Amino acid sequence: MKRVILLxxxxxxxxxxxxxxxxxxxxxxxxxxxxxxxxxxxxxxxSSVAExxxxxxNSFDExxxxxxxxGLEFSPYWLKSRDSLxxxxxxxxxxxQTIRQTFQISAAVVEDTAADMRKMGLGVRFQLASGxxxxxxxxxxxxxxxQLKLETLYIGSTRGQILAGNITNISELKAHISQQxxxxxxxxxxxxxxxxxxxxxxAKHNESGGSLLExxxxxxxxxxxxxxxxxxxxxxxxxxRVGFLMEVGLAAGFNDLxxxxxxxxxxxxxxxxxxxxxxxxxxxxxGSVKFIHTNRDSAASNIDVGLSYxxxxxxxxxxxxxxxxxxxxxxxxxxxxxxxxxxxxxDFTYRIAAxxxxxxxxxxxxxISLGRGFADRSFExxxxxxxxxxxxxxxxxxxxxxxx
Amino acid sequence: xxxTYLDIEDRYELQTDNEEITADVIIxxxxxxxxxxxxxxxxxxxxxxxxxxxxxxxxxxxxIVSALVQDVRTETNWLSITLxxxxxxSTNKYGPYSKKVDTDLxxxxxxxxxDMV
Numbered sequence: 172m173k174r175v176i177l178l179x180x181x182x183x184x185x186x187x188x189x190x191x192x193x194x195x196x197x198x199x200x201x202x203x204x205x206x207x208x209x210x211x212x213x214x215x216x217x218s219s220v221a222e223x224x225x226x227x228x229n230s231f232d233e234x235x236x237x238x239x240x241x242g243l244e245f246s247p248y249w250l251k252s253r254d255s256l257x258x259x260x261x262x263x264x265x266x267x268q269t270i271r272q273t274f275q276i277s278a279a280v281v282e283d284t285a286a287d288m289r290k291m292g293l294g295v296r297f298q299l300a301s302g303x304x305x306x307x308x309x310x311x312x313x314x315x316x317x318q319l320k321l322e323t324l325y326i327g328s329t330r331g332q333i334l335a336g337n338i339t340n341i342s343e344l345k346a347h348i349s350q351q352x353x354x355x356x357x358x359x360x361x362x363x364x365x366x367x368x369x370x371x372x373x374a375k376h377n378e379s380g381g382s383l384l385e386x387x388x389x390x391x392x393x394x395x396x397x398x399x400x401x402x403x404x405x406x407x408x409x410x411x412r413v414g415f416l417m418e419v420g421l422a423a424g425f426n427d428l429x430x431x432x433x434x435x436x437x438x439x440x441x442x443x444x445x446x447x448x449x450x451x452x453x454x455x456x457x458g459s460v461k462f463i464h465t466n467r468d469s470a471a472s473n474i475d476v477g478l479s480y481x482x483x484x485x486x487x488x489x490x491x492x493x494x495x496x497x498x499x500x501x502x503x504x505x506x507x508x509x510x511x512x513x514x515x516x517x518d519f520t521y522r523i524a525a526x527x528x529x530x531x532x533x534x535x536x537x538x539i540s541l542g543r544g545f546a547d548r549s550f551e552x553x554x555x556x557x558x559x560x561x562x563x564x565x566x567x568x569x570x571x572x573x574x575x
Numbered sequence: 576x577x578x579t580y581l582d583i584e585d586r587y588e589l590q591t592d593n594e595e596i597t598a599d600v601i602i603x604x605x606x607x608x609x610x611x612x613x614x615x616x617x618x619x620x621x622x623x624x625x626x627x628x629x630x631x632x633x634x635x636x637x638x639i640v641s642a643l644v645q646d647v648r649t650e651t652n653w654l655s656i657t658l659x660x661x662x663x664x665s666t667n668k669y670g671p672y673s674k675k676v677d678t679d680l681x682x683x684x685x686x687x688x689x690d691m692v
Contacts, residue, residue, distance in 0.1 A: 316607065327686075330686050
């Protein structure tokens with residue numbers, strides 16, 4: 172009997188859980204695609220001015236109009252080499268540098284076959300505050316720096332010595348490397364062992380008639396002296412920031428770029444603002460605003476203002492959130508006297524929810540949510556327990572409550 | 576993860592006979608890297624502004640700069656360095672030497688040999 176009840180709870184939970192919106196509003200990765208509610212089949216991501224020119228050229232069809240179902244995403248700042256931007260300036264940018272290095276532009280054209288028109292979306296996203304690096308990042312960066320330092324000194328510098336004519340044979344190459352290792356305080360046994368490895372590798376290399384420069388290249392790329400995994404760990408640690416973060420997204424959607432319709436107009440505009448404070452310990456306060464205005468037969472505006480707290484523990488992710496929604500709909504109607512009038516509907520609703528996800532394993536977790544969902548026009552009355560669900564997740568990756 | 580090479584040879588005309596000559600490298604594009612300075616076979620310093628020697632004493636020698644730079648930025652695949660040699664408060668710049676790599680984590684080893692004349 173208990174199993175039957177549990178099964179019913181799980182099935183019902185899955186349906187009820189579907190009522191839940193996202194944990195909190197995030198600035199979309201590509202606002203232009205979001206405003207069109209469309210993911211292009213082909214996304215061009217130019218990384219240089221020349222590639223951007225080619226991408227723009229490829230965005231037109233044979234009739235000179237914008238080709239449909241193509242997206243474009245790029246960061247203007249990173250289209251060229253930033254020769255004077257140091258790691259330190261990038262990690263601790265001032266206000267203007269934060270905007271510059273995070274500014275992204277997105278654009279997309281989509282064919283709306285039902286309305287026989289093409290729609291275009293244009294969007295930008297950028298950060299106003301990018302927080303600070305994490306302790307995990309600092310540790311990973313130190314390991315990477317130490318590795319690059321040793322690799323440059325031991326192996327990299329041999330190339331210059333070979334090119335300058337100071338190293339002409341394998342004995343001189345070994346003497347150079349062992350001297351640099353000795354100067355760096357390396358253990359003599361370690362040096363001795365490495366020299367044996369070099370002897371072995373050189374013997375194999377020499378059989379095929381390789382030069383000293385080619386041997387130096389082999390040492391650089393073989394990873395026989397230092398690990399290749401350190402840089403990968405650094406890349407992972409590099410994705411996370413803590414402290415105060417603020418991000419903005421803006422987008423506009425336009426109707427009919429085909430010229431077939433007289434409705435050449437602004438269709439939608441969107442604004443996303445996300446401000447958060449993330450702690451090294453895993454907690455994060457998030458404030459978010461989302462504004463969407465749609466200008467069609469009727470004009471509708473939605474504003475969501477939310478506040479949430481997300482806490483990631485070892486196996487449990489917890490969040491509480493409150494979101495207020497203001498809704499305004501303006502449309503043409505006929506009065507009882509038969510006059511054409513503009514009617515306006517306004518509404519306000521809110522959502523409060525608490526969520527918990529418990530990870531039983533990498534492939535199995537249980538999600539519980541409890542709270543009050545948004546009331547909408549077809550569901551005016553909404554009790555506090557309008558969101559109550561137990562959701563299970565089998566054979567998929569671990570669900571985590573995503574911080575921004 | 577692949578390492579490619581950029582080898583540069585140049586010269587620096589010493590303006591004085593008894594002034595300190597220092598050298599430094601700027602690694603651009605917010606990338607990670609390390610660099611060493613050798614005067615002929617002698618190691619002079621690493622990863623900071625380094626005293627190479629007095630101008631009169633280093634004339635005729637070769638300054639050998641090795642800089643290993645790794646692409647750790649997902650935003651760009653550009654790697655670049657700029658070498659500066661300072662004598663009596665005046666800095667002579669070499670570069671920037673920029674190279675675009677194919678994928679993240681690829682590296683460039685820059686070797687700059689400067690004849691000090």
